Amino acid sequence: MEEKKLNLTLKIWRQAAPDAAGGFQEYKVYVSPDSSFLEMLDELNNELESQNLDPIAFESDCREGICGTCGLVINGHPHGPIPKIATCQLHMRHFKDGDTIWVEPFRAKAFPVIKDLMVDRSAFDRIMEAGGFISVNTGSVPDGNAIPIPKDIASEAMDSASCIGCGACVAACKNASAMLFVSAKVSQFALLPQGQPERYRRVQAMVKKMDELGFGACSNTYACEAECPKGISIKNIARMNREFIKAKVKTEEIDV
Amino acid sequence: MLKLDSKVPTGPIEEKWTNHIFNMKLVSPANKRKYDIIVVGTGLAGASAAATLGELGYNVKAFTFHDSARRAHSIAAQGGINAAKNYQNDGDSVYRLFYDTIKGGDFRSREANVYRLAEVSGNIIDQCVAQGVPFAREYGGTLANRSFGGALVSRTFYAKGQTGQQLLLGAYTAMNRQINLGKVKLYSRREMLDLVVVDGVARGIVVRNLLTGEIEKYSAHAVILATGGYSNVFFLSTNAMNSNTTAIWRAHKKGAAFANPCFTQIHPTCLPVHGESQSKLTLMSESLRNDGRIWVSKIKGDKRHPNDIPEEERDYYLERKYPSYGNLSPRDISSRSAKEVVDEGRGAQGQEAVYLDFRDAIKRLGKKVIEERYGNLFEIYQNITGENPYEVPMKIYPAPHYTMGGLWVDYNLMSTIPGLFVAGEANFSDHGANRLGASALMQGLADGYFILPYTIGNYIASERPKLVETSHPEFEKAENNIKNMINKLLSIKGKRTVDSIHKELGRIMWNKVGMSRNEKGLKEAIEEIKELREEFWKNVNVVGKNEDVNQCLERAGRVADYLELGELMARDALNRNESCGAHFREEYQTQEGEALRNDEEYAYVAAWVFKELGDWELVKEPLEFENIQLATRSYK
Numbered sequence: 001m002e003e004k005k006l007n008l009t010l011k012i013w014r015q016a017a018p019d020a021a022g023g024f025q026e027y028k029v030y031v032s033p034d035s036s037f038l039e040m041l042d043e044l045n046n047e048l049e050s051q052n053l054d055p056i057a058f059e060s061d062c063r064e065g066i067c068g069t070c071g072l073v074i075n076g077h078p079h080g081p082i083p084k085i086a087t088c089q090l091h092m093r094h095f096k097d098g099d100t101i102w103v104e105p106f107r108a109k110a111f112p113v114i115k116d117l118m119v120d121r122s123a124f125d126r127i128m129e130a131g132g133f134i135s136v137n138t139g140s141v142p143d144g145n146a147i148p149i150p151k152d153i154a155s156e157a158m159d160s161a162s163c164i165g166c167g168a169c170v171a172a173c174k175n176a177s178a179m180l181f182v183s184a185k186v187s188q189f190a191l192l193p194q195g196q197p198e199r200y201r202r203v204q205a206m207v208k209k210m211d212e213l214g215f216g217a218c219s220n221t222y223a224c225e226a227e228c229p230k231g232i233s234i235k236n237i238a239r240m241n242r243e244f245i246k247a248k249v250k251t252e253e254i255d256v
Numbered sequence: 257m258l259k260l261d262s263k264v265p266t267g268p269i270e271e272k273w274t275n276h277i278f279n280m281k282l283v284s285p286a287n288k289r290k291y292d293i294i295v296v297g298t299g300l301a302g303a304s305a306a307a308t309l310g311e312l313g314y315n316v317k318a319f320t321f322h323d324s325a326r327r328a329h330s331i332a333a334q335g336g337i338n339a340a341k342n343y344q345n346d347g348d349s350v351y352r353l354f355y356d357t358i359k360g361g362d363f364r365s366r367e368a369n370v371y372r373l374a375e376v377s378g379n380i381i382d383q384c385v386a387q388g389v390p391f392a393r394e395y396g397g398t399l400a401n402r403s404f405g406g407a408l409v410s411r412t413f414y415a416k417g418q419t420g421q422q423l424l425l426g427a428y429t430a431m432n433r434q435i436n437l438g439k440v441k442l443y444s445r446r447e448m449l450d451l452v453v454v455d456g457v458a459r460g461i462v463v464r465n466l467l468t469g470e471i472e473k474y475s476a477h478a479v480i481l482a483t484g485g486y487s488n489v490f491f492l493s494t495n496a497m498n499s500n501t502t503a504i505w506r507a508h509k510k511g512a513a514f515a516n517p518c519f520t521q522i523h524p525t526c527l528p529v530h531g532e533s534q535s536k537l538t539l540m541s542e543s544l545r546n547d548g549r550i551w552v553s554k555i556k557g558d559k560r561h562p563n564d565i566p567e568e569e570r571d572y573y574l575e576r577k578y579p580s581y582g583n584l585s586p587r588d589i590s591s592r593s594a595k596e597v598v599d600e601g602r603g604a605q606g607q608e609a610v611y612l613d614f615r616d617a618i619k620r621l622g623k624k625v626i627e628e629r630y631g632n633l634f635e636i637y638q639n640i641t642g643e644n645p646y647e648v649p650m651k652i653y654p655a656p657h658y659t660m661g662g663l664w665v666d667y668n669l670m671s672t673i674p675g676l677f678v679a680g681e682a683n684f685s686d687h688g689a690n691r692l693g694a695s696a697l698m699q700g701l702a703d704g705y706f707i708l709p710y711t712i713g714n715y716i717a718s719e720r721p722k723l724v725e726t727s728h729p730e731f732e733k734a735e736n737n738i739k740n741m742i743n744k745l746l747s748i749k750g751k752r753t754v755d756s757i758h759k760e761l762g763r764i765m766w767n768k769v770g771m772s773r774n775e776k777g778l779k780e781a782i783e784e785i786k787e788l789r790e791e792f793w794k795n796v797n798v799v800g801k802n803e804d805v806n807q808c809l810e811r812a813g814r815v816a817d818y819l820e821l822g823e824l825m826a827r828d829a830l831n832r833n834e835s836c837g838a839h840f841r842e843e844y845q846t847q848e849g850e851a852l853r854n855d856e857e858y859a860y861v862a863a864w865v866f867k868e869l870g871d872w873e874l875v876k877e878p879l880e881f882e883n884i885q886l887a888t889r890s891y892k
């Protein structure tokens with residue numbers, strides 16, 4: 001497994017605080033191709049700390065591509081150049097000796113930078129709180145098998161539900177639109193029988209919150225789908241648009 | 257001396273919980289809104305508790321160090337969740353799930369708790385389905401199941417390889433609904449650093465705001481800790497990077513007994529270590545063992561490519577040693593067997609690894625079926641290792657994964673500090689010396705949705721706790737202690753990085769308090785950990801200041817706690833002169849190398865009470881087995 005180590009130049013965005021001016025700083029690293037991208041940053045941070053310098057702030061947790069905590073723009077791509085993976089799943093074997101790599105935070109008006117590569121994505125939670133749920137209290141539910149769900153519907157709902165809330169779709173979009181994220185949740189519940197009672201209320205509430213929080217409009221460039229680590233399809237956006245129109249037609253505008 | 261009262265209700269095991277629910281006192285609906293409850297942790301256990309308590313009408317304050325509740329470590333669970341639904345008509349029942357869990361835990365858990373867990377398991381599935389969790393389905397639209405280690409029935413429900421994600425999102429959306437309704441207030445990016453105890457009762461917490469460094473105080477009528485497990489004491493584990501022991505450890509130092517700290521599960525199917533820079537280990541779901549066959553070469557030091565090793569030279573050691581459970585033998589047994597063959601020099605291509613092979617399953621079922629079942633796991637594997645598991649057998653090796661130990665709780669999930677409840681992986685309750693696969697998700701949700709909402713009500717109705725203002729001297733004292741600790745950490749300015757010390761601790765733990773343990777090693781570990789702790793407090797370098805985002809400081813505080821917990825784990829392992837479940841003491845084994853339990857002397861929960869650093873008092877809770885006869889575990 002021991003392969004030749006790589007000499008790389010990193011240009012990393014450093015920004016001390018939300019309102020501070022930021023800029024790129026250069027670092028030289030010597031790294032194993034078996035390392036992950038974040039392990040490389042760990043090593044660099046360890047080095048910085050041993051020189052009593054501030055480590056680079058970046059976030060990660062599961063390092064398995066499922067929690068959605070990590071998220072860096074690498075050489076211009078949210079989550080890096082390899083499709084359908086999160087930043088934490090990117091391995092250095094995809095880079096060549098001598099490469100220069102640019103590393104930036106996700107950038108969007110609704111995701112302000114906190115420090116260095118760390119951004120505030122809590123706007124996503126606010127959208128979910130506005131309506132991304134099915135209103136059932138604990139205990140007052142029927143037997144699991146009392147609600148039969150066709151296998152293909154269950155698996156389509158699962159595909160939509162596999163969004164990890166990372167925000168790469170927003171970072172990839174020139175309008176910083178959150179449509180892919182929001183539509184994934186709207187679709188999951190619109191597909192399932194359990195989601196029907198609140199179907200129209202939900203889509204209106206979530207869209208309204210999304211607009212309030214400063215996310216941009218969708219202009220169908222599909223950059224979001226291309227950068228999404230979970231391959232969430234833009235079909236979800238089409239479905240949400242239909243849901244939204246139906247909601248307007250079928251129901252009076254709900255006070256959401 | 258502390259006396260442990262498990263508060264297990266009397267009566268036949270099938271009726272205990274039902275009777276207890278009836279006998280518990282209730283808080284009237286109008287009064288519930290007068291009570292504040294703090295929930296620390298918003299993983300499966302915490303989010304489900306917060307949501308349900310909010311629905312009931314309590315004022316919930318929920319805390320997480322994550323930026324969002326959806327990021328909790330529970331999100332990473334892959335394989336599934338158990339429930340005794342018997343949808344497959346294969347002979348499952350509440351009793352069988354109870355039996356399997358007690359046996360799987362090697363008779364070191366409390367019968368009444370485990371029975372209740374099995375009893376409410378079915379409700380969890382119903383609840384999650386109603387929330388819109390997209391569980392896997394059969395063509396007829398009914399729920400699908402798979403089997404997991406340690407069971408002969410198919411009772412595991414799953415959502416692709418992302419079960420934890422879907423269950424957590426279910427609990428998260430239920431909690432979001434309560435946030436929207438104003439019943440739950442979420443405090444994200446807050447790390448609990450101390451528990452406030454006034455007159456012996458839990459009254460609140462002190463947290464650090466991870467964005468500003470501010471130390472904040474919160475009070476409540478009851479406090480729930482649902483802060484997860486402590487496998488990261490090993491540095492390398494399958495847990496998320498930020499999982500830590502701080503909340504329960506600081507509560508322990510405030511008086512909560514810590515039970516069975518040495519019971520740590522080493523998961524058999526993880527990716528092998530690649531090198532020094534490795535930051536964590538990746539789990540390959542145990543569900544892979546449903547169809548994958550585990551083997552190594554019969555020949556020592558065999559460096560051949562696995563596809564070049566002919567059938568007759570392969571040793572399917574689990575199938576050979578445990579014919580009835582085979583590749584689905586429980587985790588502790590599978591892990592130890594892997595270590596054995598590697599120690600014999602028969603590891604995959606000479607490495608610390610064994611093969612997990614899908615060749616036969618692909619032949620039998622076709623690639624499409626395998627892809628449907630495990631597609632995303634195969635992708636993860638290929639992405640990390642660069643090898644294609646459809647063509648080349650996977651390489652796997654055991655890694656620290658789950659901690660059965662945790663804060664001691666009674667039947668009501670209350671710790672030895674009145675008013676302090678503990679749920680999910682953070683408590684010690686249901687898994688004894690070894691947890692069966694797909695049972696942690698079940699336990700976390702059982703605690704949060706179906707147990708705490710009752711027992712908290714009973715506590716409040718019977719004790720009528722008063723709210724203590726955060727201006728109380730105990731709150732100030734706790735705040736000052738935390739500030740002093742932070743200042744101390746920042747002022748050492750030594751030569752060692754936090755990570756370098758954590759890695760060193762991890763090596764001690766893995767080598768001497770890991771998969772197999774002996775007296776000499778444990779005694780050495782205790783001394784080495786003490787020395788390392790001194791080194792830390794003399795020579796660590798924590799960069800930066802408190803009033804800022806300071807990830808180095810966050811890590812330092814956590815490592816400081818591991819350096820204390822590690823010692824207690826070693827002491828607990830040293831005290832337990834037997835082998836049981838995941839705790840394997842080399843001195844206590846049968847001639848065939850199987851774990852040798854000592855029920856005469858060790859059929860107890862070891863609850864440790866903190867006196868001062870390096871000095872703990874051991875209090876025992878005897879375990880009585882009235883329903884399942886104590887027997888030697890056999891998976892042959």
Ligand SMILES: Cc1cc2nc3c(=O)[nH]c(=O)nc-3n(C[C@H](O)[C@H](O)[C@H](O)COP(=O)(O)OP(=O)(O)OC[C@H]3O[C@@H](n4cnc5c(N)ncnc54)[C@H](O)[C@@H]3O)c2cc1C
Nearest residue numbers: 297298299300301330335336448484680681694695696697
């Ligand atoms: C890779 C992996 C796969 C797994 N697969 C399965 C499976 O298939 N089936 C199964 O049953 N189990 C599985 N498990 C085990 C299971 O996922 C965990 O045991 C379970 O999810 C723990 O849930 P929890 O709610 O107790 O804690 P967690 O999900 O760990 O949540 C802890 C919460 O506490 C918060 N917290 C912690 N400390 C503090 C503090 N000091 N201040 C503020 N907040 C704090 C965190 O922010 C988080 O919100 C798996 C585990 C791993 C590692």
Ligand code: SF4
Nearest residue numbers: 163164166167169228
């Ligand atoms: S839709 Fe894709 S890119 Fe957007 S948040 Fe979800 S997983 Fe991330």
Ligand code: FES
Nearest residue numbers: 061063068070088
């Ligand atoms: S760290 Fe969890 S998705 Fe990358």
